Amino acid sequence: MEYLSIVFQEVYKILFLLVPVLVSVAMIVWLDRRVWAFVQKRQGPNVVGPFGLLQSLADALKYIFKEIIIPSSSNKVIFILAPIVTMTLALIAWAVIPFSATQVLADINVGILYLFAVSSLGVYGIIMGGWASNSKYPFLGAIRSAAQMVSYEVSIGVIIINVLLCVGSLNLNDIVIAQQNMWFVIPLFPMFIIFFISALAETNRPPFDLPEAEAELVAGYQTEYSGMMYAMFWLGEYANILLMCAMGAILFLGGWMSPIDVYPFTLVPGAIWLILKILLLFILFALVKAIVPRYRYDQLMRLGWKVFLPLSLIWVVLTASYLFYFNLLPVN
């Protein structure tokens, strides 16, 4: 009986986290399209509901009622597993995101490594979908995205090391609290820029959306998917984007902490600050989508391996030497 109550409590907590995440994924799709439209001097979705807020729900309804087509020559088990894997991985990562000093589902010691691990597993959904479709375009898209995600993960990992050098802990709450005096975006500004661009590449956002470059590959790995399975890929993708924004907010923008530590601002709960920071980063993501043309594939690889990786490695050496020389290394 005791176990059962604990289980129910945890399930309640998980639902309390996941339902807002899923709703905000739907809302963020709307926001993305609106920002994209405003940059291009269009209106964007504005018909369904007030300001078109319910557009995503209408889209979801449409996807639910569409037929799920499974190609006859596909590998059916893996074909069905792929969107499930994408969606699950995008959602389980939220377990470690701290919304305030106490509001976190799993306050684990190696939180940032967990986030990094889950985001690096995200490539499997895409590879599985691309391979199981047994078709040329999805397979090409899957191979592209695998190479791209593996490349940019390396620089994200090195950037995380930069932040960890300043914090001295892998716990996400510790990372947030270490930014009490100064957000890491100020001393590590070049790393923030590289993290932002790598996050774009990691989530297959424009200008790095080569896996689904519609002019060359139809829709990349999702070409053969339809109905709710396509929608799951799509939801997983946006949940991943939100997750990367949350990661950026926690690593560089002070997570749930208020920007200035004075009276009226400290009243606002941490979750609100975190959501505002995530939204700020997401609007930047959406603006980039609207204003930057797509990269060529060799340029993408060059940027990842020849520019970002050396730059972030050099910055690790610089940060470590600075902290060591001025005796600022965090010791606990």
Add this chain to the structure above:
Amino acid sequence: MIAHAIFFYTFSIIAVVSAIMVTASKNTVHSVFFLILDFISISCLFIMIGAEFLGMIMLIVYVGAVAVLFLFVVMMLNVAQQKNQWFAGQQSSRHIPVGLIISTLIFFEIIIVIGGWKYKPEIFDINNSISQTSISNTHSLGQILYTDYIHVFQISGMILLVAMVGAIVLTFRQRSGLKRQSYIKQISRERTEGVEVLEVQSNKGVKIDD
């Protein structure tokens, strides 16, 4: 403790079954997916014994990078050709001695480990190890790795670097006739070299080089 046991047996059963399926499944891509499942359940087991850093590194390195490259290679293989050469036919008998040697080696290794665990328990006693102190797993690993074992750590790093350089040297080939994009050249182009006014003779045309 019951919950702990349930989780332990779930993960270990998944690990063992997927390890068997790696060798048993006919489709090579399926075996790589089973290998990934195996890695994931093993890292869950690592986390359960309190080695959360190792578990996460296992996920990041093996599942996030190594297995992706495995998948790459396996997907490129011609599966139909494979069936004729490796699995069916007489040629497979050549691989039996190698397999036997490797499995005997692994068998003796396991005997040594289990024997040591059974008869010299103090070697494997977790109370002697650093994990009992109050500092976290990651801290204790770092404190051991960068002090007592710094030379071993550096040597393994050097070996990896040499292996990487070797792999690059082996696969590197200079291809001729490739047009490479030079950003400096593109940016530093002047109008005078970009535009050229020519007298075109009628019925001859102009030949534009490359």
